[in-house]
Amino acid sequence: MKKTVQELVLIENTQLNHDNFRLVLQAGSELPEIFPGQFVNVEIKKATEIFLRRPFSVLDVDYQNRTFSLLVKILGRGSRVLTTYQPGDKISVIYPLGKGFSQPETTDKVLLIGGGSGVAPMLFLSKVCGLNPENVHILLGARSIADHVDVSAYQHNGKFYFTTEDGSLGEKGFVTNHSMYKSELSTFNKIYTCGPDAMMKAIAKDAAKAGVFCEVSLENMMACGFGVCLCCVEKTTSGHKCVCTDGPVFNIKELTWQI
Amino acid sequence: MKKTVQELVLIENTQLNHDNFRLVLQAGSELPEIFPGQFVNVEIKKATEIFLRRPFSVLDVDYQNRTFSLLVKILGRGSRVLTTYQPGDKISVIYPLGKGFSQPETTDKVLLIGGGSGVAPMLFLSKVCGLNPENVHILLGARSIADHVDVSAYQHNGKFYFTTEDGSLGEKGFVTNHSMYKSELSTFNKIYTCGPDAMMKAIAKDAAKAGVFCEVSLENMMACGFGVCLCCVEKTTSGHKCVCTDGPVFNIKELTWQI
Amino acid sequence: MADLSVKIKDLVFKNPVLTASGTCGFGEEIADFVDLSELGGVVMKGTTLKHREGNNYPRMAETPSGMLNAVGLQNKGVDNFIRNIYPNIKDIETNFIVNVNGSTIEEYVELTERINELDKIPAIELNISCPNVKEGGMAFGVSCPSAEAVVRAVRAVYSKPLIVKLSPNVTNIAEIARAVESQGADSVSLVNTFLGMAIDAESRKPVLSTITGGLSGPAIKPIALRMVWQVAQAVKIPVIGMGGIMNATDAIEFILAGASAVQIGTGIFIDPTLPVQVVAGINDYLDRHNMNSFNELIGSLQIG
Amino acid sequence: MADLSVKIKDLVFKNPVLTASGTCGFGEEIADFVDLSELGGVVMKGTTLKHREGNNYPRMAETPSGMLNAVGLQNKGVDNFIRNIYPNIKDIETNFIVNVNGSTIEEYVELTERINELDKIPAIELNISCPNVKEGGMAFGVSCPSAEAVVRAVRAVYSKPLIVKLSPNVTNIAEIARAVESQGADSVSLVNTFLGMAIDAESRKPVLSTITGGLSGPAIKPIALRMVWQVAQAVKIPVIGMGGIMNATDAIEFILAGASAVQIGTGIFIDPTLPVQVVAGINDYLDRHNMNSFNELIGSLQIG
Numbered sequence A, B: 001m002k003k004t005v006q007e008l009v010l011i012e013n014t015q016l017n018h019d020n021f022r023l024v025l026q027a028g029s030e031l032p033e034i035f036p037g038q039f040v041n042v043e044i045k046k047a048t049e050i051f052l053r054r055p056f057s058v059l060d061v062d063y064q065n066r067t068f069s070l071l072v073k074i075l076g077r078g079s080r081v082l083t084t085y086q087p088g089d090k091i092s093v094i095y096p097l098g099k100g101f102s103q104p105e106t107t108d109k110v111l112l113i114g115g116g117s118g119v120a121p122m123l124f125l126s127k128v129c130g131l132n133p134e135n136v137h138i139l140l141g142a143r144s145i146a147d148h149v150d151v152s153a154y155q156h157n158g159k160f161y162f163t164t165e166d167g168s169l170g171e172k173g174f175v176t177n178h179s180m181y182k183s184e185l186s187t188f189n190k191i192y193t194c195g196p197d198a199m200m201k202a203i204a205k206d207a208a209k210a211g212v213f214c215e216v217s218l219e220n221m222m223a224c225g226f227g228v229c230l231c232c233v234e235k236t237t238s239g240h241k242c243v244c245t246d247g248p249v250f251n252i253k254e255l256t257w258q259i
Numbered sequence C, D: 001m002a003d004l005s006v007k008i009k010d011l012v013f014k015n016p017v018l019t020a021s022g023t024c025g026f027g028e029e030i031a032d033f034v035d036l037s038e039l040g041g042v043v044m045k046g047t048t049l050k051h052r053e054g055n056n057y058p059r060m061a062e063t064p065s066g067m068l069n070a071v072g073l074q075n076k077g078v079d080n081f082i083r084n085i086y087p088n089i090k091d092i093e094t095n096f097i098v099n100v101n102g103s104t105i106e107e108y109v110e111l112t113e114r115i116n117e118l119d120k121i122p123a124i125e126l127n128i129s130c131p132n133v134k135e136g137g138m139a140f141g142v143s144c145p146s147a148e149a150v151v152r153a154v155r156a157v158y159s160k161p162l163i164v165k166l167s168p169n170v171t172n173i174a175e176i177a178r179a180v181e182s183q184g185a186d187s188v189s190l191v192n193t194f195l196g197m198a199i200d201a202e203s204r205k206p207v208l209s210t211i212t213g214g215l216s217g218p219a220i221k222p223i224a225l226r227m228v229w230q231v232a233q234a235v236k237i238p239v240i241g242m243g244g245i246m247n248a249t250d251a252i253e254f255i256l257a258g259a260s261a262v263q264i265g266t267g268i269f270i271d272p273t274l275p276v277q278v279v280a281g282i283n284d285y286l287d288r289h290n291m292n293s294f295n296e297l298i299g300s301l302q303i304g
Ligand SMILES: Cc1cc2nc3c(=O)[nH]c(=O)nc-3n(C[C@H](O)[C@H](O)[C@H](O)COP(=O)(O)OP(=O)(O)OC[C@H]3O[C@@H](n4cnc5c(N)ncnc54)[C@H](O)[C@@H]3O)c2cc1C
Pocket: A039, A050, A052, A053, A054, A055, A056, A057, A058, A070, A071, A072, A073, A074, A075, A076, A077, A078, A079, A080, A117, A118, A120, A121, A218, A219, A220, A221, A222, A223, A248
């Protein structure tokens, strides 16, 4: 799983909702194996004011076509410009980066919780976790129905649940208010989550209380993405660790979150 | 002729040869009057490494359609990225800038000499100088035929002459080697020129010797383009003058060129 | 609409946004783009006693997110200013500030005395930080004793607000700020440009005729911001912050760090309407954050 | 193919391109991207006697054409280096240089002595310019007497090539360079980062946990280049230049200004293959300009 810097070709850029886009990138040669939770670091040349690369989780991989996709949510300047790239444009990408989620046991019942741009690694994980879809529960939260993306391509990977803050899709409230979450939490063998800090902390708290294995994927600010700058550190029980190489996925037991 | 900063819309980007493009920009409201030799200062947002605007002479104006065009030659990073802009893209432009060429008398016989990106103001001048085309001689020089742009749209504005260094179009050599130039120089009332420094200096020398009125359009490096930074200065007989406001057009008598 | 006015000594600025010296001529040059009376102030092109031709071309090099200049105080001298420029600007409703330069203390003093006679010039900015002249300029601004000496001499002949413009090319800018405060400066403005250099690798020559020049623009903003923060903590007089301001957010950062006003320089070259946009942006920010007065914002950075 | 080798004291570098401390870990971290043996040298992450956790997150802020970092010398200490890292790198064919840090002169000396025992570490870079630690670091690098004191003490216990890394946060960097040369430094490397600051206007808080941090990247290149040029003229020992190098042309500018070698730092974050690209680019340049040896290029800027 050697990391490389490559010029990839954008072959698709699909707007999924008002601020989410799916970008599909194609490599000139065989792709390395990429695991859910791993990410890529993208150079955004067309943006005047951007200096550093921007990290994005992998949403899906198609080894046969040598392509993988990203789910890019417009947050600031870099992500905005990235979503204006057109098919045929070349994009320099460093990948694959980071350590992904741990593989569940074949008999595990798992809960995947995604919020915001954290949906991408959850969908990828649902696809390749190798479990019976009955044992895969996927809970996605957003502000409103307009902020959810269409997940029909993933519908057979597990059972989907939605929350929105305004009740426009699924149950009203945060993911941690969902009835399934509240009633079944302790029945899961493993919880995987990626999303806003506040969401992950609330889940980590509940998981810790319920004694359920729980992995979170962090989005600390990164300068390099491959372990040399030591800027992305998270405090862990064994000191500062790099989110880009030791993570982005951490077991909540390693973290020192005040929850 | 108030200067303004405006977001214009690119409505056409035509590749004219391997490194020249015609960009047509449209304003939302009536255009100010623009004279040959005047220029515009263009912001190139899509280029990562460009900080300052880039100045380009006006090639043509269509007041009815509220458009004007530029002839952009790829030189470095900024001009390269500018030529990748697509119709519909918005471009911030400060214009109109500088003082243009002086108006010839109706009875004048004039020689317009353009080289490199200096062709643009010459073509514009040929169109609006208001002279009998018989009295307008336009001499354009380039390295090779591949470096010349198609001037057929301007063919009725005067008599065209070409030189190329390899003889692939017109006479072989520099503009100052052209037979018409050599034989008729002193018959012109006014010479106007824009192009590489070395070309303009050679012409200025000949014009001075022949005692012919001669205006040159300079391309000094600019930071602002509207007279506040004092970076674009040219040494003149009355001290440092700003190319962006006192020029870009200067009578060779004002300059202190060692010719 | 919040109250944007701010005072330096007794001088009221209708808002905290000024244009920086050397980047807006005498104001007139940007009048096509902005209504000067909407600005807090205009700090005019560096002025000297006598006419100066400035340095030879080339005087400019573009750099990553910035530029180097080596103009070298080209200006027609104070007599020309008084005769030909002052009459045109004196009735415009903003604070026109003269940026005062000299090669010797005597020149600074003489020039200040000339400017002192002008009713409608309510303040001067004493430039002891120009990196582009052979004599005077930055040399005065990089040590406490020399900075003190110029300020003391000028203070003795000038009772209107005296702003001293500091050089960032020093180990400890807070020390220099305290030194000029101790001699009676009413305000410090910072930063002037950083001494830098550009080389054309192909021709193997310096790009600037003067080899080195002054770096300005967003590239320097992080350093300028740190310096403003350090100086604001070190002195009691108001601080005017600048260095790479390209939008209202940048300006607000300087103000949070302790600046009572800001100047906009190089940003004007990219967009001459920027100063008025910054005024509007600061107003929006105050509204959004429920502040009635600009003064609440000054130095309100929350630490820890 | 020109001869790219260059010497510092007696140490031969196969080419003049090194990676900068704190931007390539211990080399291993970029081995996926580059063959380390193609580099002139690798200056490893700042090392201290004892394990250091470094500063709290956030430690980074992006800035126009640059970044601020406040890592604060996070490292596992010299024992860990000797036990767990040195064995992995010692047989790789390049110059691995340890970046030596201390809070006191005694710590610098003790650490140097430990490194001195390591056969395959042919040189050290004495970091007297880290802006991100509370004790030591930059404090030593901003005055001549303190810089001299550290260098003198370390020189007394270390006879291999001693490179001293200078801080740009000074009024006169040439003076500091001369001071460390006078105490026996074999080379100076510059620049370390500029002290800067970033503020989040919306939250009204500093971005970095430490408030200030060190600015690096192309934003600082014009200032770094000027400093290298000044220092190269002031000292006889070889100068190693750095600050914002993003391509071979940037590197060549530093070399023309007088650097005998260059280090690449922040540029690695954007493209970890950059150091080898710069080696290739320098080679091309020499070929294009008909030079057989890299040494002809050093300081060959044409003035006037
Ligand atoms: C491991 C990882 C995986 C991620 N996966 C995805 C994903 O699949 N889809 C997605 O839309 N987003 C993802 N993100 C977040 C994405 O990197 C940011 O949205 C993006 O960097 C914002 O850039 P910007 O220029 O648009 O925003 P800016 O205007 O630069 O900043 C807006 C905010 O974005 C964040 N940010 C900016 N730069 C970085 C950086 N270098 N590293 C981390 N955060 C930064 C900061 O919180 C900042 O305040 C991921 C981040 C990480 C670290």
